[in-house]
Amino acid sequence: MSNIIQLLPDHVANQIAAGEVVQRPASVIKELLENSIDAKASRIQVVIKDAGKTLIQIVDDGQGMGLTDARMCFERHATSKIKLADDLFSLKTKGFRGEALASIAAIAHVELKTKTEEDEVGTCIKIEGSEVVSQDPCVTPKGTSICVKNLFYNIPARRNFLKSDNVETRHIIDEFQRVALAHPDISFSLIHNGSELFQLPPTNFRQRITNILGGKTNEKLVPVEEDTEIVKISGFVGKPEFAKKSRGEQFFFVNNRFIKSPYLNHAVVASFDGLLKEKSYPTYFLYLEVDPKSIDINIHPTKTEIKFDDEHALYAILKSAIKHSLGQFNVAPVLDFERDSELDTPYEFKNKDASAPQVEVDRNFNPFQNEYPKQSYSGGTTQSFRREKPAQWESLYSGMQQETETDVDIKQIEFESEEVTGNLFGSKEEGPEKSTFQLQKKFIVSTLKSGILVIDQHRAHTRILYEELLKNITVSAAVSQQLLFPLRLQFNNHEIEMLKDLKESLEQTGFIFAEIARGEVEITGIPTMISESEVQILLEQLLADFEKDVPDNGFSQTDLLAKSLANSMAVRSGTLLNTVEQQHIVNKLFACKEPGLSPFNKTVFTTVSVDELDKKFA
Ligand code: ADP
Ligand code: MG
Numbered sequence: 001m002s003n004i005i006q007l008l009p010d011h012v013a014n015q016i017a018a019g020e021v022v023q024r025p026a027s028v029i030k031e032l033l034e035n036s037i038d039a040k041a042s043r044i045q046v047v048i049k050d051a052g053k054t055l056i057q058i059v060d061d062g063q064g065m066g067l068t069d070a071r072m073c074f075e076r077h078a079t080s081k082i083k084l085a086d087d088l089f090s091l092k093t094k095g096f097r098g099e100a101l102a103s104i105a106a107i108a109h110v111e112l113k114t115k116t117e118e119d120e121v122g123t124c125i126k127i128e129g130s131e132v133v134s135q136d137p138c139v140t141p142k143g144t145s146i147c148v149k150n151l152f153y154n155i156p157a158r159r160n161f162l163k164s165d166n167v168e169t170r171h172i173i174d175e176f177q178r179v180a181l182a183h184p185d186i187s188f189s190l191i192h193n194g195s196e197l198f199q200l201p202p203t204n205f206r207q208r209i210t211n212i213l214g215g216k217t218n219e220k221l222v223p224v225e226e227d228t229e230i231v232k233i234s235g236f237v238g239k240p241e242f243a244k245k246s247r248g249e250q251f252f253f254v255n256n257r258f259i260k261s262p263y264l265n266h267a268v269v270a271s272f273d274g275l276l277k278e279k280s281y282p283t284y285f286l287y288l289e290v291d292p293k294s295i296d297i298n299i300h301p302t303k304t305e306i307k308f309d310d311e312h313a314l315y316a317i318l319k320s321a322i323k324h325s326l327g328q329f330n331v332a333p334v335l336d337f338e339r340d341s342e343l344d345t346p347y348e349f350k351n352k353d354a355s356a357p358q359v360e361v362d363r364n365f366n367p368f369q370n371e372y373p374k375q376s377y378s379g380g381t382t383q384s385f386r387r388e389k390p391a392q393w394e395s396l397y398s399g400m401q402q403e404t405e406t407d408v409d410i411k412q413i414e415f416e417s418e419e420v421t422g423n424l425f426g427s428k429e430e431g432p433e434k435s436t437f438q439l440q441k442k443f444i445v446s447t448l449k450s451g452i453l454v455i456d457q458h459r460a461h462t463r464i465l466y467e468e469l470l471k472n473i474t475v476s477a478a479v480s481q482q483l484l485f486p487l488r489l490q491f492n493n494h495e496i497e498m499l500k501d502l503k504e505s506l507e508q509t510g511f512i513f514a515e516i517a518r519g520e521v522e523i524t525g526i527p528t529m530i531s532e533s534e535v536q537i538l539l540e541q542l543l544a545d546f547e548k549d550v551p552d553n554g555f556s557q558t559d560l561l562a563k564s565l566a567n568s569m570a571v572r573s574g575t576l577l578n579t580v581e582q583q584h585i586v587n588k589l590f591a592c593k594e595p596g597l598s599p600f601n602k603t604v605f606t607t608v609s610v611d612e613l614d615k616k617f618a
Pocket of ligand 2: 031034035094095096098100101
């Protein structure tokens with residue numbers, strides 16, 4: 001058989017390498033920014049069009065390249081940064097693989113203009129799909145300017161794989177921020193489709209963080225400092241009360257390089273032990289300096305994962321440093337933000353007035369008597385029932401023991417409960433009464449003619465709100481509650497852009513925006529279904545959802561908006577509901593178009609028929 005193995009042509013090898021290095025426009029930005037920093041630039045400008053799909057241009061005032069280097073830099077494994085394998089262990093630069101420019105030039109139209117301090121004229125090189133198209137002397141200031149156009153023009157599969165402009169812009173902003181946060185002494189700017197997203201002057205770490213994340217960030221930061229033989233830690237953690245609903249603001253930098261480390265993240269979260277609400281994520285900006293010898297950056301082509309020699313020690317040092325800071329700045333002991341969710345009124349009932357319950361005393365009640373007098377149930381007197389409700393009532397169903405002890409007649413209780421609620425709220429608008437009770441503060445259980453119905457309260461309420469919101473956005477706008485004092489909320493530039501996109505739909509749900517300006521939003525009205533204190537969290541969640549998955553067309557945008565808001569607004573599992581609230585949910589649910597599924601396609605309720613029950617007792 002003839003020999004069949006061949007060396008791949010360079011442009012093919014480059015395209016393959018590009019698959020690893022360049023996943024999306026943001027990867028190009030990252031590589032080019034790193035090159036500019038390695039070239040000791042003090043000012044770096046980034047201009048993009050259409051989320052980088054059409055154009056990415058990076059201009060720096062760094063050391064530039066001479067004629068030969070300008071040509072060489074596009075060769076694979078061409079680098080000025082390391083010479084020997086040993087150099088890998090004393091890296092001071094961001095790049096070292098010599099792959100980025102070769103990879104980018106393999107999959108885009110690239111134009112490089114560069115000049116060194118010493119040279120009179122600069123060099124301009126055009127490359128398309130690894131082919132040099134032209135090379136000419138040119139007039140250009142000291143430094144380097146690289147234009148990357150039509151990314152993935154020759155790999156349609158990759159181009160089609162790119163997400164919407166919003167998502168790709170988010171990725172670009174993420175990379176940009178990571179680099180800018182690691183180098184506060186360098187000035188950066190980012191311009192997208194002609195509008196300026198960031199303009200960052202040279203400054204210190206704290207100010208850079210504030211410039212990027214918005215004006216109020218400064219007051220939320222607690223400094224962290226620690227100097228040991230293995231590691232020098234500096235930076236900030238966010239005060240626990242400002243923890244985010246999404247993982248947005250978590251940054252580790254090791255020797256000024258942004259890295260991802262679930263292990264170290266765990267150390268940070270552990271040091272916040274007990275200070276964070278469930279499902280919230282601490283903000284942190286932590287700068288670690290370690291001996292380059294003690295880490296291996298070479299384990300991932302995009303260089304965001306690194307291996308530490310002594311991870312365990314690092315974990316312990318980091319955790320204790322943060323704990324110390326939180327304690328020292330008195331963050332830890334004074335906080336009590338555990339809100340008792342049982343004290344919250346569910347949205348639907350906020351504006352109903354409840355008539356004052358009559359206080360009735362059970363004169364037969366003896367706290368030392370374990371067994372409650374039988375006749376108070378079977379006799380149907382309201383007094384004894386009230387005393388039992390709701391805790392005792394609930395436990396009647398969850399604990400079999402009590403049931404046998406007290407020998408309850410269930411029918412009697414159903415009847416009683418309706419009487420009591422009707423009385424308390426003076427409303428019977430819920431239609432034909434069905435008896436309901438709540439199980440584990442999670443399910444609403446109701447009887448049917450043919451069996452029992454078990455409803456997941458959160459999913460059911462989500463479905464109800466979702467259909468209402470959809471109707472509001474598409475058909476008839478909801479009413480809003482005017483705020484006495486306008487609410488001012490801070491958002492970063494990208495979030496502001498997204499809010500502008502969503503403004504119209506949000507207004508249909510009842511929000512009134514007085515102003516959406518740089519860094520701040522002023523809200524003068526909100527939907528009746530929510531309270532003022534919830535607005536910030538709600539909008540943050542909404543933006544986080546939109547960042548994850550931004551639909552381009554109108555309907556799916558409306559749909560996502562309704563889903564996200566409904567999910568944030570719906571009663572959670574763990575919330576105690578009274579009978580009126582339970583029945584309200586049951587009735588509203590079955591008036592929905594699709595009561596069986598939550599907007600996220602999860603089962604909302606299930607039934608158990610008498611037949612099935614009969615079988616269990618066979
Ligand atoms: P690496 O950064 O791993 O060395 P790259 O492909 O990113 O590989 O760049 C190749 C070389 O091109 C770099 O080593 C550097 O010498 C040169 N270079 C790239 N970008 C710039 C820039 N903005 N200014 C000066 N030199 C640059
Ligand atoms: Mg590089």
